[in-house]
Amino acid sequence: MRNQNHQLTRRHLQILHLMARGLTSEETAKRLGIDAKTVATHRAGMLLRLGAQNAPHAIWLAMRRGLIR
Secondary structure, three states, rough: EOOOOEEEHHHHHHHHHHHOOOHHHHHHHHHOOOOHHHHHHHHHHHHHHHOOHHHHHHHHOOOOOOOOO
């Protein structure tokens, strides 16, 4: 399911929340039961969809847009 306002998938949002908590890709992968390369792929897609330059920028944009608190 996608967030129509920002075109982020549910998985993107899960990873974004874990990024905001400071988890690494490896920790995120373990928590979600997926491969770290899959996390990296989701992160890259999320950055693109948000128009972010890097992970901290993605978190900042998501906070400003009310996607995370």
